[in-house]
Amino acid sequence: MKIHGKHYRTIWTRPDETVEVIDQMKLPHVFETAVLKNAEDCAVAIKTMLVRGAPLIGATAAYGVAFAMKKDPSSKALVEAIDMLGATRPTAVNLRWALRRMNSVLKGIGHEDRFAAAWAEAAKICDEDVGTCRMIGVNAMPIFREIAKKNGGKLNVLTHCNAGWLACVDWGTALAPMYMAHDEGIDIHVWVDETRPRNQGASLSAYELGAHGVKHTIIADNAGGHYMQHGMVDLVIVGTDRVTRNGDVANKIGTYLKALAAHDNGVPFYVALPSSTLDMSMAKGSDIPIEERSTDELLKMTGRLPGGGLATVEIAAPGSPGANPAFDVTPARLVTSFITERGVCAATEEGLKGLFPQLA
Numbered sequence: 001m002k003i004h005g006k007h008y009r010t011i012w013t014r015p016d017e018t019v020e021v022i023d024q025m026k027l028p029h030v031f032e033t034a035v036l037k038n039a040e041d042c043a044v045a046i047k048t049m050l051v052r053g054a055p056l057i058g059a060t061a062a063y064g065v066a067f068a069m070k071k072d073p074s075s076k077a078l079v080e081a082i083d084m085l086g087a088t089r090p091t092a093v094n095l096r097w098a099l100r101r102m103n104s105v106l107k108g109i110g111h112e113d114r115f116a117a118a119w120a121e122a123a124k125i126c127d128e129d130v131g132t133c134r135m136i137g138v139n140a141m142p143i144f145r146e147i148a149k150k151n152g153g154k155l156n157v158l159t160h161c162n163a164g165w166l167a168c169v170d171w172g173t174a175l176a177p178m179y180m181a182h183d184e185g186i187d188i189h190v191w192v193d194e195t196r197p198r199n200q201g202a203s204l205s206a207y208e209l210g211a212h213g214v215k216h217t218i219i220a221d222n223a224g225g226h227y228m229q230h231g232m233v234d235l236v237i238v239g240t241d242r243v244t245r246n247g248d249v250a251n252k253i254g255t256y257l258k259a260l261a262a263h264d265n266g267v268p269f270y271v272a273l274p275s276s277t278l279d280m281s282m283a284k285g286s287d288i289p290i291e292e293r294s295t296d297e298l299l300k301m302t303g304r305l306p307g308g309g310l311a312t313v314e315i316a317a318p319g320s321p322g323a324n325p326a327f328d329v330t331p332a333r334l335v336t337s338f339i340t341e342r343g344v345c346a347a348t349e350e351g352l353k354g355l356f357p358q359l360a
């Protein structure tokens with residue numbers, strides 16, 4: 001998408017066979033990129049959330065495997081790289097999906113061809129993600145148009161966390177239809193959950209939507225139910241990090257509470273789901289490993305000082321312990337529909353198999 005008047009993807013290769021990414025830990029205050037030069041750089045970027053978002057995590061890990069093959073194309077090195085990258089974050093299945101895909105491409109070819117093949121496959125994963133996300137937007141538009149038409153051309157959407165182009169390679173999943181609706185002339189407004197503790201909503205979704213000129217309002221995570229109770233939310237759409245065979249949805253912590261509020265107020269709750277985030281090997285949501293992150297993310301906050309520059313301050317009672325699960329699981333019964341690159345389906349095994357028979 002376009003920022004600062006220039007078209008960006010979130011990850012791109014450089015002539016010196018390195019990879020450049022946007023440093024998302026510094027946004028929205030500072031726009032800086034970071035150059036990844038080896039598999040370890042990719043692992044650290046994923047673990048620290050310099051890059052984040054299920055599809056972008058997978059793409060970054062794919063280039064991590066390519067770097068590993070450049071250094072040592074042996075099968076032992078391939079296994080070690082996959083293990084190292086796979087250990088960075090447990091919840092987003094895209095990481096495992098990308099690593100499995102890289103392994104299946106590389107294990108059957110000669111060592112001398114592995115780097116070139118890995119570099120090409122990582123690029124293919126990125127290009128496919130752009131097309132997948134665009135199609136999620138396209139497939140969401142009939143829903144957006146229908147609801148907007150009922151509201152005289154206006155549409156109030158609530159979203160949680162960041163499932164925009166910054167979470168993917170381009171377009172985004174949940175935010176893709178927001179851009180398309182805006183560009184089509186629908187009077188769309190987005191309630192942006194700040195999304196504590198990492199504030200991906202206030203820092204990243206608001207940054208994206210503002211850059212595209214989409215009307216939006218940042219709200220406290222705890223305010224979403226209030227707006228739904230007062231008829232100010234026409235639909236909720238979120239991204240996901242893993243959907244299991246029965247349609248349960250892992251997504252950023254707090255998503256489950258939004259789904260409950262939406263259900264209680266008769267607000268449709270959609271999940272934008274690329275097939276790379278579908279885990280048909282896992283039966284149900286309670287099987288999904290939930291990442292526990294440092295309580296520093298909860299008990300401290302980073303922001304911009306009045307004179308510029310970033311600073312991190314403590315915001316909690318000194319010495320009080322914290323707990324910081326990064327995701328929760330929304331049961332399929334609370335999901336109105338999945339919106340995928342192949343169309344829209346019910347949040348059921350049957351619905352998913354209907355769109356993705358090859359994954360059955």
Ligand SMILES: CSC[C@H]1O[C@H](OP(=O)(O)O)[C@H](O)[C@@H]1O
Nearest residue numbers: 052053054161163167239251252
């Ligand atoms: C389109 S994937 C976006 C998904 O990933 C985010 O998690 P994180 O920022 O921790 O990588 C969040 O769950 C988003 O919905």
